[in-house]
Amino acid sequence: MDSLALFEELRVMAKNGLVDADNPYDRERYERLLELASMGYGEVLERPPAEVHDRLADELGYVTPKTGAKAVVTDDEGRLLVMKRVDDRRWCLPSGYTEPGESPEETAIRETREETGLDVRVADLVGVYYRPPGRYGPHDFVGIAYRCERGGGDLSLSHEGLDLAYRPVEAITDWHADHERVARDALD
Template sequence: MSDDPQPSALAFLDELRVIAQNGLEYAENPYDRERYDRLLTLTSEGYGDLLDLPTESVRERLAADVGHATAKVGGGAAVFDDAGRVLLVERADDGTWGLPCGYVEPNESPAETAVRETREETGLDVESVELVDVYHRPPGHLGPHSLVSVRYLCERRGGELTTSHETTDVQYWHLDEVPVWHKDHEAAARDAEAVWRDRRET
């Protein structure tokens, strides 16, 4: 998170976490496995101190992440109306405005995530029509782990605008009139606007 006081510490812990989890995934030597397990415990203690969480709870959550450790993946949608305004949600947690988005669920593609999250957060049914870009958020920018966010240009197919438990308002905005953007969503929205304009001109 941009307001996190120790993003470099989170980045350090995230790299240690990956080394420990991948070591436990692939190491066959019992002594190596013991070292990686100890490293994961130390990483859990570090997360617990920084995020004010119980160390054992953190350790259990990290241990439950089986397989090769990799970045978190998110999917999001950019939906424009005929006037060139982008659909944004006002987030209930911080009052900022951002594109509909969320983490990819198991057995779900990022494009499917973009469609699902838009329906859940705005009430609209949309269809993914083109990839906008793939973005990377380092640890500490929006949470303790590295995040890869995949953004799609989507088109409305139905539904009615409504809020959810995650949003306090939903509306279309001209990009230059958005009062407070959520994190790096402005950059993604402007990239999406360029893709939207190119499609209209062809």
């Protein structure tokens, strides 16, 4: 088992247990689980356990996965709009986490504008994708992908990317996370 997945599961059990625990002994046990998860996270992420504990303890309510959205944008030749990311030097679709008060559709539109300079309109749903904690982050993640139609704007690379281009899906061999699967699903 991936250590981040283990620590995330412990953290979720602890946080959700604290929401419902009435017994002081149960509360103490859940606090200890949260402390253990924080210690593990701290070791893996190279952060002081107390800092990790405070950040994890501040989360309110029942713990749920992080959510985000991806936009599949094509040109007239059917090539995908993709960006080579600064952080891992892999190709990705315009995408990002959903902000508070923002729908996933709005996320796809905003992220496309921020990362590519283009305005888009959501045309339809490609799919909903789940990614467990691990290589791409310490949390469960649910990503929602949309086919988007181009509108205005000028193609321009953001600070998050090294390159921005329309490319055929077959020409890309180094995809970020699950973006190849999403791209292929959208083009089928």
